[in-house]
Amino acid sequence: MDRIRIVGGRELAGTIPISGAKNAALPLMIAALMTGDTLTLENVPHLADVEQLIRILGNHGVDYSVNGKRDHQNGNGGGYSRTINFTARDIVDTTAPYELVSKMRASFWVIGPLLARMGEARVSLPGGCAIGTRPVDLFIDGLQALGADIDVDNGYVIAKAKNRLKGNRYVFPKVSVGATHVLMMAASLARGETVLENAAREPEVVNLAECLNAMGAKIHGAGTSTITIDGVDQLSGASVRVIPDRIETGTYAMAVAMAGGDVLLKDAQPDLLQNALDVIAQTGAEITPTNEGIRVKRNGAGISPVDVTTEPFPGFPTDLQAQFMGLMTKAKGKSRITETIFENRFMHVQELARLGAHITLSGQTAIVEGVSKLKGAPVMATDLRASVSLVIAGLAAEGETTVNRIYHLDRGFERLEDKLSGCGAVIERISG
Ligand code: EPZ
Numbered sequence: 001m002d003r004i005r006i007v008g009g010r011e012l013a014g015t016i017p018i019s020g021a022k023n024a025a026l027p028l029m030i031a032a033l034m035t036g037d038t039l040t041l042e043n044v045p046h047l048a049d050v051e052q053l054i055r056i057l058g059n060h061g062v063d064y065s066v067n068g069k070r071d072h073q074n075g076n077g078g079g080y081s082r083t084i085n086f087t088a089r090d091i092v093d094t095t096a097p098y099e100l101v102s103k104m105r106a107s108f109w110v111i112g113p114l115l116a117r118m119g120e121a122r123v124s125l126p127g128g129c130a131i132g133t134r135p136v137d138l139f140i141d142g143l144q145a146l147g148a149d150i151d152v153d154n155g156y157v158i159a160k161a162k163n164r165l166k167g168n169r170y171v172f173p174k175v176s177v178g179a180t181h182v183l184m185m186a187a188s189l190a191r192g193e194t195v196l197e198n199a200a201r202e203p204e205v206v207n208l209a210e211c212l213n214a215m216g217a218k219i220h221g222a223g224t225s226t227i228t229i230d231g232v233d234q235l236s237g238a239s240v241r242v243i244p245d246r247i248e249t250g251t252y253a254m255a256v257a258m259a260g261g262d263v264l265l266k267d268a269q270p271d272l273l274q275n276a277l278d279v280i281a282q283t284g285a286e287i288t289p290t291n292e293g294i295r296v297k298r299n300g301a302g303i304s305p306v307d308v309t310t311e312p313f314p315g316f317p318t319d320l321q322a323q324f325m326g327l328m329t330k331a332k333g334k335s336r337i338t339e340t341i342f343e344n345r346f347m348h349v350q351e352l353a354r355l356g357a358h359i360t361l362s363g364q365t366a367i368v369e370g371v372s373k374l375k376g377a378p379v380m381a382t383d384l385r386a387s388v389s390l391v392i393a394g395l396a397a398e399g400e401t402t403v404n405r406i407y408h409l410d411r412g413f414e415r416l417e418d419k420l421s422g423c424g425a426v427i428e429r430i431s432g
Helices: 022-034 048-060 105-118 137-145 177-188 203-214 246-259 274-282 318-328 348-354 384-395 407-412 416-421
Strands: 003-007 012-017 038-044 063-066 082-087 120-124 149-153 156-160 169-171 193-197 218-220 226-230 238-241 261-266 286-289 293-298 334-338 358-362 365-369 378-380 400-404 426-430
Touching: 003 384, 012 246, 012 416, 022 038, 022 048, 022 082, 022 105, 022 177, 022 203, 048 063, 048 105, 048 407, 105 120, 105 137, 105 156, 105 177, 137 149, 137 156, 137 169, 137 177, 177 193, 177 203, 177 218, 177 226, 203 218, 203 238, 246 261, 246 274, 246 293, 246 318, 246 384, 274 286, 274 318, 318 334, 318 348, 318 365, 318 384, 348 358, 348 378, 348 384, 378 384, 384 400, 384 407, 384 416, 416 426
Parallel strands: 012 261, 038 238, 169 193, 378 400
Antiparallel strands: 003 400, 003 426, 038 082, 063 082, 120 156, 149 156, 193 226, 218 226, 261 293, 286 293, 334 365, 358 365
């Protein structure tokens, strides 16, 4: 199994290109199920999760080509973000089987488009990162509010809407990104008006609404907590660009704040992560939006401790919590990091401790006592963002850190080691 080897202690200097956002690309790809025409997506990142979703969509009958040519698995040489055309001329199967869905939670979201376009869907209960129980009750309640008949049987959610879904008002009891994506897609092809309240306001929801509107949907209010959708009879093809990855942006900004140096995060968009940028600035890094992206700079003055609590957008994102904890391990004092979105997202704590970090857990809060020195060690992580927090810590640790199980990193970070070594980090992938 591949590993990443890091020799810490180098400052970072140069340019890191920010890729298209994984968490925007996935729902946009799923939206391709909603029309028989071609949906062209630009800036799709080259990631294991994207490849996996291509396989899942292929099972339903979605054909795809990369820049006009049929792609082979990893066939573009593992390159950077690309343009992909998706065409679901005929849906050949409305079942999403356990073997595929269990590998990636977001693939559960096909339930919305399949139900809306075909009147039926049979989708396995999902898998995904081991960060909490992650139920699907909101999807079921919401789709039932649109008139779907739903049964859960043998690990599958079976949804039917023989006479088309019907618009309705639905108030999410809890903010959910995935359930907002699914209900927005389903309501786009429902009869009449749907009003979603307490909807997720994440930029990825806005990107999906823009995509659906370009396909002919009538969605207003995406990016606010009330989204109104006037159902249409059918959607058509469109061409849409995936937004830059705000989590990748925040991750590299924290890497610079941790290791020191001066890096341009090219194509990064500050408004997608203003809260996190403000927090990083409070730790002592200099953050400057430029025409080309965001410049992050930190001199040797040390890292100031800052308390954070994760929240739905526009608050501090849960997907940057582990990386921020990595940064705080070397702060000049104590910080408190509270996780409110997922109940089991502190698995990086014990691995950071292997590098010499002092962290104690009290319920959903981690208390991080900054240390002056981290020391390299072999570590491993059980989810994507936890893995990258270990990379960040390794960059600032003395000596050698080996991060194992890096298939997690490949799910969500495009060419991580190339991007960091391009800025002077000593980091390499070791195969086998
Ligand atoms: C999305 O997951 C992201 N995934 C996650 O990123 C991200 O951490 C999360 O949103 C929160 O921002 C993608 O976009 C592919 P939720 P999602 O539904 O949609 C609970 C990463 O590392 N909930 O907003 O699955 C749930 O358990 C990943 O890239 C229910 O209770 O998250 C959680 O506590 C990890 N019932 C909370 O809501 C439901 O039916 C928010 O989850 C659905 C969710």
